[in-house]
Amino acid sequence: MDVRAAIAWKAGKTLDLGTVRLEGPKAGEVLVEIKATGICHTDEYTLSGADPEGLFPAILGHEGAGIVVDIGPGVTTLKKGDHVIPLYTPECRQCKSCLSRKTNLCTAIRATQGKGVMPDGTSRFSCEGETIMHYMGCSTFANFTVLPEIALAKVREDAPFDKICYIGCGVTTGIGAVINTAKVQPGDNVVIFGLGGIGLNVIQGARIAGADKIIGVDLNNGRKAMAEKFGLTHFVNPSEIGEDLVPYLVNLTDGGADFSFECIGNVKVMRQALECCHRGWGTSIIVGVAGAGQEISTRPFQLVTGRNWRGTAFGGARGRTDVPKIVDWYMDGKINIDDLITHVLPFEQINEGFELMRKGESIRSVVVY
Ligand code: NAD
Ligand code: AHE
Ligand code: ZN
Numbered sequence: 057m058d059v060r061a062a063i064a065w066k067a068g069k070t071l072d073l074g075t076v077r078l079e080g081p082k083a084g085e086v087l088v089e090i091k092a093t094g095i096c097h098t099d100e101y102t103l104s105g106a107d108p109e110g111l112f113p114a115i116l117g118h119e120g121a122g123i124v125v126d127i128g129p130g131v132t133t134l135k136k137g138d139h140v141i142p143l144y145t146p147e148c149r150q151c152k153s154c155l156s157r158k159t160n161l162c163t164a165i166r167a168t169q170g171k172g173v174m175p176d177g178t179s180r181f182s183c184e185g186e187t188i189m190h191y192m193g194c195s196t197f198a199n200f201t202v203l204p205e206i207a208l209a210k211v212r213e214d215a216p217f218d219k220i221c222y223i224g225c226g227v228t229t230g231i232g233a234v235i236n237t238a239k240v241q242p243g244d245n246v247v248i249f250g251l252g253g254i255g256l257n258v259i260q261g262a263r264i265a266g267a268d269k270i271i272g273v274d275l276n277n278g279r280k281a282m283a284e285k286f287g288l289t290h291f292v293n294p295s296e297i298g299e300d301l302v303p304y305l306v307n308l309t310d311g312g313a314d315f316s317f318e319c320i321g322n323v324k325v326m327r328q329a330l331e332c333c334h335r336g337w338g339t340s341i342i343v344g345v346a347g348a349g350q351e352i353s354t355r356p357f358q359l360v361t362g363r364n365w366r367g368t369a370f371g372g373a374r375g376r377t378d379v380p381k382i383v384d385w386y387m388d389g390k391i392n393i394d395d396l397i398t399h400v401l402p403f404e405q406i407n408e409g410f411e412l413m414r415k416g417e418s419i420r421s422v423v424v425y
Contacts, residue, residue: 230257232371
C-alpha cells in the first residue's frame with residue numbers, strides 16, 4: 057500500500073514528506089495505522105548523524121499510538137481494531153533476558169532492529185524501488201507501519217492517541233527510571249539534569265515515589281515553572297550560581313544526592329551527575345544518549361568511595377506488561393501527560409516540531425495524522 061511518511065534521506069537534512077510503499081505484514085507481524093506520534097530528542101539525535109547505529113534513508117519516530125489494521129500469519133495476541141503502542145524495547149517473554157527477570161532488554165529482535173530491518177532481515181518500506189530502513193523497530197513517522205507482534209502493547213480503547221503516544225517513550229522512560237531502575241524511596245533527595253521531555257517525567261516519578269528534595273538542573277530558565285508544577289523543589293541554572301555545580305549540589309543535598317538522573321546525553325554532565333551523589337551509596341542513572349565516539353570518565357575513587365553508575369533503557373519497563381498499566385495511570389489521573397504536550401501539529405508540520413525542540417520552546421510536540 058501507499059503510505060504518507062516523513063523520510064530521513066540523509067543525516068542533518070530536514071525530513072522529506074512524501075509517499076512510500078509499505079508491504080503488508082509477514083508471519084508474526086502486524087500492520088498498524090499510526091494515529092499520533094511524539095518527537096523525542098532521540099529522533100533528533102539520529103537525524104543529526106550522531107547515532108552510530110543511524111541508517112539512511114529511514115523513517116524515524118518511535119513514540120506512537122495507533123490501531124491494528126491487519127495481522128500476519130501466526131499472530132495470536134492481537135486482532136484488527138486493537139489499540140496499540142509500538143515498543144522499541146519489545147517483550148518476547150521467551151529470551152534469556154526476558155526469562156531472567158533481571159532486565160527489560162529483550163534480545164529477541166535487537167540485532168535486526170539495529171540494522172533497520174524486520175526480524176526476517178528485510179524492510180517493508182521502499183520508495184521508487186529504493187529500500188527505506190525501519191527505525192528502532194517502530195518508524196512512527198509514517199501513517200502506517202509494520203511491527204513484530206512482540207513489539208506492540210495492547211492498550212484500552214478509550215485512551216486518546218494524541219496523549220498516550222508519549223507513553224511509547226518519554227513518560228515510561230522518565231517515570232520508569234525512578235520507579236523501576238533507581239527504586240527511589242520516600243525521603244530520598246534526587247537531582248535531575250535536563251528538564252525536557254524525559255527529565256520532567258523523572259520529576260513526576262520522584263514526586264510519586266515520595267522523594268524529599270527534587271532538584272532540577274537546566275540551562276533553560278523557561279523549564280522552571282513547568283518543573284515546579286510537576287514537583288520540583290529547587291531549580292538550578294549552572295550558569296547563574298556563580299560557583300562550581302558539583303559542590304553546590306552536594307551542599308544543597310546535605311552531602312550528596314541519593315539518586316541523580318542525567319537526561320541530556322552530555323558526557324561532561326554525566327560526570328557531574330555521578331560526582332554530586334552521596335559518598336557511600338549515591339547512585340547516578342544515565343538516561344541521556346551520547347553521540348558516537350563519546351565516552352564517560354571520572355576518577356575511580358568516586359566508585360571506590362561508594363558512588364554507583366547505572367543506566368536505563370525505556371525506564372526498565374517491560375513494554376507489553378507495563379505500558380497498559382501506565383495508560384491506566386494516565387486515565388485514572390495518577391500521572392499528568394497533558395501539560396507536557398506543549399504542541400500538537402498536523403503531520404505536514406513535523407519539521408516545525410523538530411525546530412521547536414532544537415530551540416527549547418517545546419517540551420513534547422505530538423504529530424497527528
Ligand atoms: P529534550 O531536548 O526535551 O530535553 C533536554 C533538556 O536538557 C533541555 O531542557 C535542555 O535545556 C537541557 N540541557 C541541554 N544541555 C544542558 C546542559 N549542558 N546542562 C543542563 N541542561 C541542559 O530531550 P528529551 O527528549 O528529554 O531527551 C533527553 C535525553 O534522553 C536525550 O539524550 C535522549 O536521546 C535520551 N533518551 C533516552 C532514553 C532511554 O531509554 N535511555 C529514552 C528517551 C530519551
Ligand atoms: N543507537 C545508539 C543507542 C541509542 C539508545 O541508547 N537508545 C535507547 C532508547 S532512546 C529512546 O529515546 C535504548 O533503548 N537503548 C537500548 C538499546 O538496546 O538500544 C547507539 O549508541 O548505538
Ligand atoms: Zn525516545
